[in-house]
Amino acid sequence: MRPLLRVFVRRLTGCVQPPQPSSSESTLDPDDWSEVRRSGHELLDELLDRLSSVREQPAWSPIPPEVKERLATPASRDPMALTDVLEDFRRDILPYATGNTHPRFFGWVHGTGTVEGAIAELAAGFMNCNVGGREQAAVYVERQVIGWMADLFGFPSDCGGLLVSGTSMATIVGLAVARESTAPGDIRRRGLEAAPAPLIAYASTGAHVSIRKALELLGLGAGSLRQVPERAASGIDPRALEAMIAADRKAGLHPFCIVGTAGSVATGVIDDLEVLADVAEAGGLWLHVDAAFAGALILSERLRSRLAGIEKADSLAFDLHKWMHVPYDAGCVLVRDAAAHRATFSADRDYLSRFERGPGSGDPWFTDYGPELSRGFRALKVWISLRSHGLDRLGRMVEKNCAQATWLADRIEDSKSFRLAAPASLNIVCFRAVAPAEIPIESDELNREIVMRVQESGVAVPSSAEIDGHLCIRVAITNHRTRREDLALLLDALERAREAVLAAG
Amino acid sequence: MRPLLRVFVRRLTGCVQPPQPSSSESTLDPDDWSEVRRSGHELLDELLDRLSSVREQPAWSPIPPEVKERLATPASRDPMALTDVLEDFRRDILPYATGNTHPRFFGWVHGTGTVEGAIAELAAGFMNCNVGGREQAAVYVERQVIGWMADLFGFPSDCGGLLVSGTSMATIVGLAVARESTAPGDIRRRGLEAAPAPLIAYASTGAHVSIRKALELLGLGAGSLRQVPERAASGIDPRALEAMIAADRKAGLHPFCIVGTAGSVATGVIDDLEVLADVAEAGGLWLHVDAAFAGALILSERLRSRLAGIEKADSLAFDLHKWMHVPYDAGCVLVRDAAAHRATFSADRDYLSRFERGPGSGDPWFTDYGPELSRGFRALKVWISLRSHGLDRLGRMVEKNCAQATWLADRIEDSKSFRLAAPASLNIVCFRAVAPAEIPIESDELNREIVMRVQESGVAVPSSAEIDGHLCIRVAITNHRTRREDLALLLDALERAREAVLAAG
Numbered sequence A, B: 001m002r003p004l005l006r007v008f009v010r011r012l013t014g015c016v017q018p019p020q021p022s023s024s025e026s027t028l029d030p031d032d033w034s035e036v037r038r039s040g041h042e043l044l045d046e047l048l049d050r051l052s053s054v055r056e057q058p059a060w061s062p063i064p065p066e067v068k069e070r071l072a073t074p075a076s077r078d079p080m081a082l083t084d085v086l087e088d089f090r091r092d093i094l095p096y097a098t099g100n101t102h103p104r105f106f107g108w109v110h111g112t113g114t115v116e117g118a119i120a121e122l123a124a125g126f127m128n129c130n131v132g133g134r135e136q137a138a139v140y141v142e143r144q145v146i147g148w149m150a151d152l153f154g155f156p157s158d159c160g161g162l163l164v165s166g167t168s169m170a171t172i173v174g175l176a177v178a179r180e181s182t183a184p185g186d187i188r189r190r191g192l193e194a195a196p197a198p199l200i201a202y203a204s205t206g207a208h209v210s211i212r213k214a215l216e217l218l219g220l221g222a223g224s225l226r227q228v229p230e231r232a233a234s235g236i237d238p239r240a241l242e243a244m245i246a247a248d249r250k251a252g253l254h255p256f257c258i259v260g261t262a263g264s265v266a267t268g269v270i271d272d273l274e275v276l277a278d279v280a281e282a283g284g285l286w287l288h289v290d291a292a293f294a295g296a297l298i299l300s301e302r303l304r305s306r307l308a309g310i311e312k313a314d315s316l317a318f319d320l321h322k323w324m325h326v327p328y329d330a331g332c333v334l335v336r337d338a339a340a341h342r343a344t345f346s347a348d349r350d351y352l353s354r355f356e357r358g359p360g361s362g363d364p365w366f367t368d369y370g371p372e373l374s375r376g377f378r379a380l381k382v383w384i385s386l387r388s389h390g391l392d393r394l395g396r397m398v399e400k401n402c403a404q405a406t407w408l409a410d411r412i413e414d415s416k417s418f419r420l421a422a423p424a425s426l427n428i429v430c431f432r433a434v435a436p437a438e439i440p441i442e443s444d445e446l447n448r449e450i451v452m453r454v455q456e457s458g459v460a461v462p463s464s465a466e467i468d469g470h471l472c473i474r475v476a477i478t479n480h481r482t483r484r485e486d487l488a489l490l491l492d493a494l495e496r497a498r499e500a501v502l503a504a505g
Helices: A003-013 A033-052 A066-071 A082-093 A117-126 A135-153 A165-178 A186-194 A209-217 A239-251 A272-281 A292-300 A338-345 A379-414 A442-457 A482-505 B004-012 B033-052 B067-070 B082-092 B113-126 B136-153 B167-180 B186-194 B209-217 B237-249 B273-281 B294-299 B338-345 B378-415 B443-458 B484-504
Strands: A160-165 A199-204 A224-229 A256-261 A286-290 A315-319 A330-336 A418-420 A427-433 A461-465 A470-476 B160-164 B198-203 B225-228 B254-261 B285-291 B314-319 B330-337 B418-420 B429-432 B463-467 B470-476
Touching: A033 A082, A033 A117, A033 B033, A033 B113, A033 B463, A066 A082, A066 A338, A066 B136, A082 B113, A082 B378, A117 A379, A117 B033, A117 B082, A117 B113, A135 A160, A135 A330, A135 A379, A135 B067, A165 A186, A165 A199, A165 A256, A165 A286, A165 A315, A165 A330, A165 A338, A186 B186, A186 B209, A199 A209, A199 A239, A199 B225, A209 A224, A209 B186, A224 A239, A239 A256, A239 A272, A239 B463, A256 A272, A256 B470, A272 A286, A286 B186, A292 A315, A292 A379, A330 B033, A379 A418, A379 A427, A379 A482, A427 A442, A427 A461, A427 A482, A427 B429, A442 A470, A442 A482, A470 B330, A482 B067, B033 B254, B067 B082, B136 B160, B136 B330, B136 B378, B160 B167, B160 B338, B167 B209, B167 B254, B167 B285, B167 B314, B167 B330, B167 B338, B198 B209, B198 B237, B198 B330, B209 B225, B225 B237, B237 B254, B254 B273, B273 B285, B294 B314, B314 B418, B330 B338, B378 B429, B378 B484, B429 B443, B429 B484, B443 B463, B443 B484
Parallel strands: A199 A224, A199 A256, A256 A286, A286 A315, B198 B225, B198 B254, B254 B285, B285 B314
Antiparallel strands: A160 A330, A315 A330, A418 A427, A427 A470, A461 A470, B160 B330, B314 B330, B418 B429, B429 B470, B463 B470
16 A cells, blocks of 8 residues: 555544455455456557557458357356456457458448557546546546537537437437427427427438438437438538428428438538528528538548538537547537537436535536436547547548548549449549449449458458449548558459459359 | 468468558557557556555545646647656546445445456457447357346347447337337337327336436427336335326326336335236236346345346346446346337448348347447447356345445444434435434535535545435445445444534534
């Protein structure tokens, strides 16, 4: 025991004679801390070795059947040494990750993470905070991080905000506040019965499925979502949007929310948010923006004009684990009107009732701004990763990825084997393999098979998208680790996979 | 590069000549991995030192104003060495945790965590998986963990399940499936309009606020929750429940769900779940059980009979971060009918469309069982912590805490300064300080002040509850690190705080 602490404890405990610990009062602490310490250091070294040499490993590996069998065994009643548990982890889990830490992972839209963010998780795990509220540093860290985001996106400094698992949850929160604002106080008390009329929301055809899922969860039903036609260059067609709103009003419905998309799933199209803000304001609608990945453009001096108008949103949902490279999971919602945000989720508390001092004090509590009462210390990895890198460097990664997408699209345009399926937008390149006329192979089948073969080879992970009803190969570069050499390797692997499929077909 | 990897990469890359990395293609990786490595090891040592000596530290510390100021500064545009960021972390964050890792933390209902679970977070951070679905080990690990829980609670092995942040989210998922089951398919499509009549849910007066919040989020409104009177010994009064259901039916409403409480917030009362299951079955209602903390009784041969009937629930929500000591956050929902669970949340996917092979394959996907599409590798800390300790040892911790509560309640009964506010149930002891008749101090004020003084002293963290409209001191022992000596120190601190308040008053 350190001398100061000993004094502290002596002072605290005063004259009391503590009972001796009885053997029946064992804890879950290790009998031998040094063994756990060794295991922890070994694990850290292995994880660092692996990450620093990730370029030399397969981007993805199939899981052998025997591993799957072992990962289906019943729970053990007996304890097991940490070193043995970690041995199993190394054998059965570590090699079979999603792959998004790899420089040639271009599947879906996954961030790469940072080593600093990963180390932060260790600290958060040890601190073991429940960040629902109370007076603790974790709450201040989360507020600070939310403040950074508000500042970045041009939101008022007193806006509401919350870290969540990702944009799906962020959208649920944003749309819940939008719903509540149609009949403040009444929706919470009486439910949707209190709505002035059936509520209708609007989003582009390219909007993410999470918008529909949010409306379903909120009790509005999938039918409450109008899919507004989009244009390749500027997203949602505002004329069509206004016409739909007018038609719904005429039909006795209550248009309540426009959802702008900043970065459509398939091709990265960004709605004209200035125009959406105008339409929303004119019609008294809520503007929610889903900026899941493209929100990160705000980090780049050069690219942030693509998001013009985002600062006018009533609520904004985006991910930190995508193009901002915080390890999974980390998303954020900002709500312009903090009072409306709080009014949607705050709860009277009995046992949670506020104290003026001590851990039960502190205000505001995050539990008053979302559906979750238990919340881990997600903010720490954001705080450590963003401070380590600084906003400018993160912005340069975004710019790099966009330049890489342009470079890749140029190669595809030059290629005889592949053809662009859509203009390259931002960081996403969609294309299709071309089959010689004499080989009778269905295009979807060819492209699907190419994607799977490249993935299985371990060289790279592209994914796919559906454009105009047909499957295409989709390369989404939200990867700070990617270099052009990686894209060259990808192209080569695609070329060879195409040849192999054509030869087999 | 290891020889085998070199061969692998050479084989993969074949004849291609990769372009040389350009300096404009920097990454977020450290220039000097050895520096990051050193910082990581130092941090791990410090965290281990701290945790292994936690008994000698204050249970909670007030946050100095200058720390709060530093935790409110704007984001940095420039990078900062990890070692400096961690220096700030050590100074401003680490000392000001919630305190639930401390052996004398008895506030609210927080678990203690385990060192194994904390180390697991490091591994999850490095792997950086998005566990929404796909073919990856993390999905198998989560399925395995859910299988363990299904087995433990007597749920069918093919039930639906999902790890979530905690019981609040788990309850949202469970009640969403319950809501959907009132008009399968239609609620998702048409929203609550499709419900046969306004939906009504039932829970005891002691039920957690998260039930009401879930109903609000789902669009049913707080008014859809009937608070059924409870009895101290067996929770919900079944006669009253049946009468309320009948009255609502008569009024043209649609009773759809009974929420059983296994461990009420204030005093830990457990509803008679057998009886609730019978009432639910007879009336065709869904039975959801909120077993946030008391679900852990299932781990104890001796205590699990208190949960009899829990295996009949249609959905079950509980926390792993409370009495099962997985680090925050980790909760779980089980849904008996996996098809109904999936039907509530599954989405057609375009870009996510299933592949037969590669990372885009795998089934089922967790995104089809809940509102979240981005999901971190929460399952790993569950897997590592539960395997390290085994179910039996975890069960013994639960038994130990209950015995400690009984011991503490006996001391309170013997005391002249304090009086029990409710019979000690399970692991919770509620009591009030007694003031001599000649000192004119309001009881709520006295007890509130005692709680805050003990918390501020750093000796221990009790919290409070409201019983019969009056504030009492509440000691909830979900702490594997607690020994009787800690409770003795708590009692002593309470005694001295009482004297000080009375002297000041």
